[in-house]
Amino acid sequence: MTRLIALLVCLAGLCAGAAHAIEPAFDPAAATEAWLATMGPEATARSNAYFEGGYWIQYAGAALTILISLIMMMLGWAKGVRAWLERTVKFYFLVAFGMGLFYFFVSSVLTFPFAWWVGFAREHEFGLATQTFSEWFGEYLIGFAINLVVGAIFIALLYLVIRAAKSAWWIWGAGLTTLFMIAIIALAPVYISPLFNTYTPMAEGSLRDSILHMAQANGVPADNVYVFDVSRQTNRVTANVSGMFGTTRISLSDTLIARGGEEGVREVMGHEIGHYVLRHMTSILVMLTALIVVVFALTQLLFARLTRGERWGVRGIDDPAGLPLAFALITFLFALATPINNNIIRYHEHQADIFGLNASREPVGFAQTALLLSEYRKMRPSPLEEWFFYDHPSGYARVRMAMEWQAHETAAGRYLARPAGPPPGWRPDFVVMRESQATPEPSPAAASD
Numbered sequence: 192m193t194r195l196i197a198l199l200v201c202l203a204g205l206c207a208g209a210a211h212a213i214e215p216a217f218d219p220a221a222a223t224e225a226w227l228a229t230m231g232p233e234a235t236a237r238s239n240a241y242f243e244g245g246y247w248i249q250y251a252g253a254a255l256t257i258l259i260s261l262i263m264m265m266l267g268w269a270k271g272v273r274a275w276l277e278r279t280v281k282f283y284f285l286v287a288f289g290m291g292l293f294y295f296f297v298s299s300v301l302t303f304p305f306a307w308w309v310g311f312a313r314e315h316e317f318g319l320a321t322q323t324f325s326e327w328f329g330e331y332l333i334g335f336a337i338n339l340v341v342g343a344i345f346i347a348l349l350y351l352v353i354r355a356a357k358s359a360w361w362i363w364g365a366g367l368t369t370l371f372m373i374a375i376i377a378l379a380p381v382y383i384s385p386l387f388n389t390y391t392p393m394a395e396g397s398l399r400d401s402i403l404h405m406a407q408a409n410g411v412p413a414d415n416v417y418v419f420d421v422s423r424q425t426n427r428v429t430a431n432v433s434g435m436f437g438t439t440r441i442s443l444s445d446t447l448i449a450r451g452g453e454e455g456v457r458e459v460m461g462h463e464i465g466h467y468v469l470r471h472m473t474s475i476l477v478m479l480t481a482l483i484v485v486v487f488a489l490t491q492l493l494f495a496r497l498t499r500g501e502r503w504g505v506r507g508i509d510d511p512a513g514l515p516l517a518f519a520l521i522t523f524l525f526a527l528a529t530p531i532n533n534n535i536i537r538y539h540e541h542q543a544d545i546f547g548l549n550a551s552r553e554p555v556g557f558a559q560t561a562l563l564l565s566e567y568r569k570m571r572p573s574p575l576e577e578w579f580f581y582d583h584p585s586g587y588a589r590v591r592m593a594m595e596w597q598a599h600e601t602a603a604g605r606y607l608a609r610p611a612g613p614p615p616g617w618r619p620d621f622v623v624m625r626e627s628q629a630t631p632e633p634s635p636a637a638a639s640d
């Protein structure tokens with residue numbers, strides 16, 4: 192009993208002082224500030240503007256989808272297309288498939304200007320894209336064709352489930368959605384990703400060897416690391432674990448090798464190995480499935496209420512004429528669930544971050560990479576902003592994690608490779624590049640203002 196009381200007192204925070212008794216080798220907060228200062232005010236303002244614009248884009252995109260879906264319902268397009276399909280292709284599966292094709296085709300055409308602005312114009316405006324319009328448009332069309340066919344197949348299967356399970360479709364439908372996601376994840380590295388990028392085994396050498404040693408030391412049976420040519424599309428640095436079952440692999444972008452430095456590459460690979468070792472693909476799927484169950488259940492409730500009395504000619508949840516309405520509801524509910532979705536992902540990203548730091552022991556590489564990512568991710572959000580909008584820890588959180596790690600590991604005598612803070616004179620490459628481009632020619636006009 193006394194032990195229990197002692198434990199409760201401890202949990203209440205009375206023994207929290209113990210955590211402060213250990214002195215780090217340097218002040219992690221001050222070291223973090225020194226890292227963030229390498230960006231300078233102009234790059235910070237740019238990065239904030241780009242990322243904060245993304246908040247509005249998410250919701251504008253959802254609002255546009257909902258608007259277009261409601262127009263299809265109200266103008267009778269959905270009802271008309273379903274009636275025409277019932278007369279021509281007859282089979283229920285094909286009616287639902289045709290409805291899926293119609294919905295994705297029309298909504299993609301109508302939202303194209305928005306897609307162009309978000310995916311092309313704005314990326315160029317912020318200096319992130321490397322593609323010409325025709326290169327971008329070619330890839331857009333490939334993505335459009337895949338979405339159209341795969342989306343319509345999924346819709347047709349989902350309607351079969353809906354017709355069989357009736358008002359309990361939301362639970363079976365969520366199961367089908369998860370199975371479909373697993374299939375896409377497993378097939379993507381083989382059939383989808385190569386349509387956009389070329390994947391080649393990483394060049395032999397000490398960097399590749401050190402990555403494979405780190406992988407095998409952590410129980411990952413990898414004998415290869417892939418490099419993909421992201422530089423075709425953008426200069427962003429990135430890496431990922433993709434695939435499932437036999438197709439699992441770790442890939443890193445050519446931009447990361449070019450810009451990240453060996454320490455940065457090792458740290459990012461440590462992070463990706465973390466996703467793999469901690470079985471994040473499975474864990475994310477389980478959590479997302481729970482979210483989908485809730486979203487589908489609410490869709491069922493709202494759909495039944497909105498289509499009472501065969502409004503818009505919809506005969507019931509199993510009538511494909513209601514597809515745009517169901518899609519609008521699902522889009523609306525997922526938009527509401529933005530912070531839940533982001534917290535699910537960020538929870539896993541945080542785990543991968545600390546795993547990567549411990550596996551790679553590269554706090555400087557970690558801080559440098561966090562700064563490179565700041566090109567398109569706001570470094571220092573408010574706590575509420577980070578909780579709501581961030582699917583990765585913020586740059587500040589990541590650099591701070593690296594500095595806490597380095598300060599304590601240095602104090603413990605286990606990390607002596609580097610002094611605190613950024614190497615003297617180090618600045619993110621994109622800041623250096625922009626400043627050298629922006630150096631003004633001395634002119635009378637410039638001198639007058």
Ligand SMILES: [Zn+2]
Nearest residue numbers: 462466540543
């Ligand atoms: Zn990650």
